[in-house]
Amino acid sequence: MPSVQIAGYTVPAFHNDPGWIPETNIVLTPTTSANLKKILPAIVQNRPLLLVGDAGVGKNALIYYINSLRKHPTIRYSFNEDTLPEDLVGSYRLDPTTHGFIWSDGPLSQAMRQGSTFVADEMNLASPEVLKRFQSIFSEHYLEILEGDATRIDPAAGFQFVATQNPAEGFEGRKNLPREIQKYFITVYLDPYPVTELVEILKGLFPEVPQEVLNTVVHINRDVEDAVIRKKIGSRDLERYHFNLRNLARLTRRIDQNPQALYQEISDVYLRPFRTPEDHVEIKGIFENRLKEFGILGTVDRKAPAVNLAANSDGRFSIGRAVLNLKEFYSESPEDRMPDAQTFRQNLDRATAEFVPVPARAEILESIARAIQFRENVLLEGDSDVEPDEYVRFFANALGRNLHVVTLSRGMHTADVLGGLKPSSQDGGAAVDWVDGPLTRAVKNGEFILIQGLEAAGPELVEKLNMLMDDARALMLPPESGTNDPVFLPSESRIFGIKFFRSQRTSPTVSRAFRNRFTCYTVPAVEDPESLRAIVRSELGLEEEEAPELVRLMQQFHTTIREKARKREIGAANLQPYRFGLTNLGRFADSVGWAVAEPENLSPGMLKDIMSEGAGIAYLHEIADPVEREKMFSILDSLLDGQDPDALLDGLKTISKKKALKEKTTKSNIWWDQDEHWREANTGKAKWKLDGRDLKEGIEIDTPETGGQIKEGPDAWYGQDTQGNKGVGDPGHGGGAWGYRSEELYQEFLKKRKILWDYNIGVSLEDFKEVFGPEIDRVTVDLDRFMDPDIHINRRYESRGSRVDARKYLSYLAGRSDGRIFDRTTINIDEDRLKGVEVVFALNKGRRIFNFEYSIATLVALMSSAEILSNHRIPFGVLGYSDLKNSKVDIDMQWFKNLDPDYGPAAESHLFSGIAQSWHGDTIPESHIMEELSSYFSPEARTRILVVLSDFRGSRGKVNMESDLRSHETRALLSEVEKLKDRGLVMLGVGLGPRAIAEQIFPESLSIARENYANLPGLLASSITELIHRYHSATEGAEGSSSDQGNDGRSYRREEAS
Template sequence: MQTVDIAGVSVPIIHSQPGWIPPTNIILTPTTRANLQKILYPLLANENILLVGDAGVGKNALLYYINQLRQHPTIRYSFNEDTLPEDLVGAWRIDPRSHNFIWSDGPLAHAMRFGATFVADEMNLCPPEILKRFSSVFTDRYLQLLEGDSSHTAAAPGFSFVATQNPAEGFEGRKNLPREIQKYFATIYVDPYPAAELVTILKGLFPDVSDTDIATVVRINAAVERLVLDRKLGQNDLERYHFNIRNLGRLLQRLANPDGLVLPEIQDVYFRPFRSPTDHQTLNESIAAIWSEARERGEAALFTGTWQPFGLADNPVPEIHIHSTAALISIGRARLQSLPQGAPVTDTTGAADCIQSDDERPFRERVEAAFRFLPPLPATTPQLEAIARGIANAENLLLECHSDVEPEDLVRFFAILLGKNLSVITLSRGMHTGDVLGALKPIPQDDEKRELLVDWVDGPLTRAVRNGDFILLKGLEAAGPELIEKLNMLLDDARALVLPPESGVTDPLQLPPDGRIFGLKYFRQQRSTPTVSRAFRNRFSAIVIDAVRDQQSLLEYASSMLHLPEDHPLAQALANFHLFIRERAAKRDIGAERLQVYQYGLTNLKRACQGFMGSIPADIDGLSTLELEARLLRSVSVAYINEIARPDERQKMIEALQRLLGSVDLQQLHAEYREQSKKKKMIKGSRQHKRIWWDQKEHWRPANTGKFKPKLIGRALKEGMEINTPETGGQAKEGPDAWYGSDTKGNMGQGEPGHGGGAWGYRTEELYKEFLKKRKPLWEYQMGVSLQEFRDIFQGEIDRVVINFEQLLDPQVDINRRYLAEGSRVDARRYLSWLSGRGDGRVFDKTTISVDDEKLKGVEIIFAVNKGRRIFNFDYSVATLVSIMSCALVLKNHEIDFAICGYSDLDNKKDNIDIQWFKSLERDFNQRAEEDLFAGMVNDWHGDTVVESQVLSELADDFSPDARTRILVMISDFRGYRGRVTMQKDMESFETGQLKVTVDALTERGLVLLGVGIGARAISDAVFPQSLQAGNENYTALPQLLAGRLKELIFRHHNAAIL
């Protein structure tokens, strides 16, 4: 028998026609040889093998390499939670020619008949109850076709069963195989590669890149992965990141191309997956140090220049060039070529920058259509450049963003530009794989198939793969693993899709070279919601798509949508209003009582512009300027203002819009649109393509970039009003941080007197006026009102504070699909399979659903209130009281354990910290507890302020052992026991530094910290990872704001599942 040497092991060759095996290029390093030998010896002994290893370590690549050398057929199947026995065994189907029933083997049965290697990818995702169906394969090497004729199929010579899995530790949704199954496998841990071997491997794959450059790239990759493991990157993103040899391969693939530039390529691969400026700064510091070392050694060919930090505002915007005769598009350093139908396409093993068009329109017409659809803006052009580089290098692209961003527009832009069909596939939880891959469905009856009413119909994903479309997968964060894991083989180097047996196709379906896959995912908002695993994410090049916020981009976008010059007053007015209402919503000046902030994105601006343009008739002469103005106001109101709940807030926004539109000459606007109408250009053209249209031969020139100077937005200064407040009494001052007297002005801390504090005047809202009438003089440091008086005044405000946790946290739903031969509910899909002869008789749906309603179990909240006398002299003490009382009632109603305490130095001796517990975690919040809490909050405000870092450290140990989500809320001005004259000095003080260190340490321990700052100095924003500021304009809304933030924190951080 012929043999082949693989890693020093003599392996027999059994087959001469191996069939399709994905191309694999393995570099034989010592670790590679060791891994191969660990696989080969049990493989030759006919053992079942379980390969366990990190994502990207090459588990499947090792198998492909072995079978490629020994010419052995390989059948790979991706397991998931939705896998059923018939998916592997096979099904009956109807022969379309003879109309007779014939049996179609599943992948496992097919592999056993022909002596192939069956690769069970991610087998640990399959329910153990399903895997036990194949015990005879594991032990005796035969399979009983219960789904068919119940015959026994013995394994042919050469058959082997190889399962793969990622480790259960560190990989989400993974679990180890139960021992009763795992004991039948020879388990092999696939060792990762040390740095030196990674350099050797990558040098073999990319020989044009020098060893020293590869070594530097490997160091960068290892440094980024270490930052992720140490939770110094992405710790607040609620996402899972992983950087391994896949990332190295993408980066070096780009650098090996002539147009690859090391600095922007590194930024694309390592910076763009992260959204936080803090993460970008951490990466800048880490990578800049490695870059500098490589440059100083002088050995690296690529790392010669100076590192330029990522994310600088003055970075030049990439230029866009269009070569009309060669159908070439250049976006910065990215080059894409749109080939006509039938032209050869570059192989994906290289830089696949040539895309075959499916659109019969001329190239120039497609370019114009793309730029009409999405004008490139200063804010979006860098993102377009990054996406274009990913398309050129045949990478899978994952676009992530907030919910107010429209990343699918960027994908559609490239589909139009390159003339590709875009197949959008929206995934969701509970969706069956047949809905995406295809299934047996009724088909129209025709002459040739008069008796055949049911046949295989491709699903949207299968159809898109066959056609080589651009594929956009939406809702990745909502789809379950039963659907996501089916895409593993399509997303890795195999680029293929395995169809179920009823399709009648046994060979994997290949994605054509010019097909591309895009994923769209919104940021995760809470830990209990599903997200993609880091193994799945690692198959993509991730790009964070930011919202468009800069004025210049908004101005260009509005002018393009309105078909007006960029400096037109109307475009400027709409851009300014967009920024204005976003800022008002973010500061909660509108929607303060709402738990969810109003959000406005580019969609709103587009809706306003298109609504206005659509309201203008073709014959504009019959439209007066007053009617033109009315239609403009109506369009903007529909896009922005009408969703605002409070009439007074809507009116404020309308007045602001009218002020901004005051600079627009409506008669001149009317004349401009009349002129456009005469020239028949209205609503048909875009100004953008004129700015980017180039003929390469005639117009190409070197880039001449400059620094953009943004235009200032004029804003009127607000004037405060003088409010005289009571003196503290006598001549005794507590110090420069608490100077209260008639010579100061109640200006809410804006322009304080010479040495700090300032007297803070009260708002004139009627409720607060009424309450202050009953309040004792300030120098007694107690409010002196009863609980009943408090209720009489503020009961309405307290009742308004509502958190609907029933809608906030959906119960945990576990869906267990089962199909039996008897029951009451018939599953239509399986019934059609049975009618066509391609399925078994188990057509009754016995799916079970288990629901866990105790979603709030394990949440504990501790409130700590600074009761120093400096705080008491502020009117915010009243808002704090209302906030605490209202939150206590809400948490009581939802049976959430909470505690409330105050802290200060009651003796004013600077040698003690007094923590007064008004309500403990163990105590029920009954009427007596409510009275004690109120008494504690209104009395004893005479103490001195203290060092708050010590308070935090003390309170962090007061949670119960059963707490799963520990939330600590601290309410203070965070100026320490002695405030400073200026904000800068407060920030630079030793106390603030110690508080920041303590906050970071407690966050590392898993506590969720919320700093509620009161006053004009937003120190809490710089110290706490989660903060809330009660200032001049919103302190009366503090109860609603605090309740809303608690809802967000529980929603984001609580996971009721026991892991």
């Protein structure tokens, strides 16, 4: 059999023609070679292979690379949550010749018959129930076509099943494959690239970029990713960010073409995705430190030059450093001919008339144009009062391209976007035919594609677009389309995505893996007065010198009401502030223009009415409070009183005259055919000029990837307090092995702890968050996915609808069905499945429990559990119990967080203080409080989970564990636990200390000792989520006593959370 040599392995070659395989640029670094050597044995043995790795690590690229060398065909399919068996196996389709139905293989069936490699991209996104449909391929090595004629496919020589996935830890919406499926795969975790190899990869791809520059950008990339992980940046955005090799490749491709703009390109990639000024200061500090360290700070111009718009008759259009050439946006076909110079100019004039490129928009326009120039996907994010889609429309109009808008929403099916079988006009509408969906049509036509509602659609639809967004640049249509060939995105097409900031963590958003496929920009609101006045003039069709008083008045009112809303001087009683943007300002101008079109309105007596009516329509009628509304009308009156009424009236007359003559100013502010604008830097590839760079400090560079005694530069990338992690660190999200070990976090926290003798954890909430914020966030991200709503695929067929099921239609034609041929399959998101769950945490606050390790681990565990439960609106309460006065009479029950779903900053602060303070009480036997604890759940609770954290050694610990287990207090606790278990209470005992007593008493338990205390946050949160999954159902409400008297006769002092 023919074969090829790859990385020392003899790999069989079954085919001579691989068909289409995306171009792969692989640089064989040591890590790449090591990853290949882990993959190749499974390929040589033809075993199912599961590749697990971070976004951008090259899971698909490695398979493409291997198959391109051995000329082996590859079929890739992107899985998502609404993937159905027939999408992979096949379905019936209409034969255009005979108008009958024929079977069409799906991508998996096709791969099996042809002996191709089938790549199941992001396989773990699909429903486990759907994946089990293909278990026979892994266990029995065949596939039965249940969706067709029930024949059996035995795979041809060369067929292999390769699955890829991001790690379940750290990636939203990802879960591990069920063990009953995963066990059939050889699972390979792909190692991330260390810094030195990232530099080597970029040098191999872009050999002309100097080594110092590559070192700088690689370290900046790693620093920004590290700052995201440690929550130094992006923590208030409620979004997940990720920076990896994809970002580095985009950046280096840009600076390879335009070295002079190094700082601006770095800012585009690493600064513009973030929205707060504080984040920008932190990121600019990273830039400066690394530029200085590698000696190129003096050669970099950090001041951005003015952004000018220029165009030439030959079809070039520049915005600042970006140059767009019309030739790249038109194909060779006659129906897609490039516009001539006159049409090009008309397009630009129309674009700038509809979207004024004012100074406040200039920098973001330049950045978007730069991304368009390099064929990058662009994701524009903004607040709800910003219109990011207008930027996309501007470029489509300027370049003369059709813009196809695809609006996504929750509950949409993939077929609604890609296409499906639908009734056709033939035979009186009785026939069916494949109809392309809006996205497929746009891709085939080579249009500019704007995808709106990315945050609303959910991963079941968005993740389906992965293959279109990455280097493959293609769509795979379902089998009923009649083709198994990918639909390629033409080079002249561009993809834009729009999403708005989410205001709360429970709102949907895109995953960081999907976000990483885009160049992301935050679109700022236009707020500077001059830009606003220019927009008003454009809306009213005025020249710059016309009606200045009227334009200024409208701008001042817009600025004033925005400021009042921001400060909550209006809308103070609302949950969300009022947001007034350019849509409101445009509506204000439109209303004024509409009113002055009638000549009888142009009188001094109507001036106030015109402005008040326009402001009311555009802004004020939206205000709910009548007092606040009248207040804003009064402010408008004050602004009017400060103006010359005659000047305002003259301005209205000017507008009226222009409307009567149908005149409108179309001043585009674009330089035309200015030869001095088209410098060599814009028309050719510039050279690197680093002769004037700073001298590098004389430091020895000897830092292994996982740590070492010598740092690379001042403090290297490890931070100021570490000397690496000695080779045992936990890799952060995105790979690499830097940062603290879990135990070192606690030791770092100990440095900040004040020396106190009153059994308090002597640190502030701010100090706690500084050290443990990333740890809590990691636990939250890793375990949030277990709380995500269940996805239920409900098969339904009805007598009306838009998607025709071919098998049902065939049965109908044969007279064997009742006409329910329309596929109304729904993907149900069970948002309410956690309703009825309540969790109470009871913490033993006795001084015997108090030591640094256990106390801090408990604090981190409870704070991270609180974050997870609050994100999913699960009511929970936290209380501590002890005998604070050592009186042996009373038991003090201190509530640190009441049993409800509310958890804001005040509740977080109260919870932290409650856990951190007052550990001086005496311990009491848990048997005295179990009945009391069971009474705290509400009558509506269907699943009651009680978590008790203690050493469970009673009021006085015994000399050894055997004595503890034989004690009266232990036996009494065991009796109480059994009694409450019979009443349906779910209990989790968390034993703190070296004696594993909890597992002898509670049906569910954790044992936390010195060896594993640092893992308590993850263990506790995962145990709670597992208990919810296992026990939550629509059972009857909880029983329980509400008595304040314990069964031992003691009284309970309850201290409610404030």
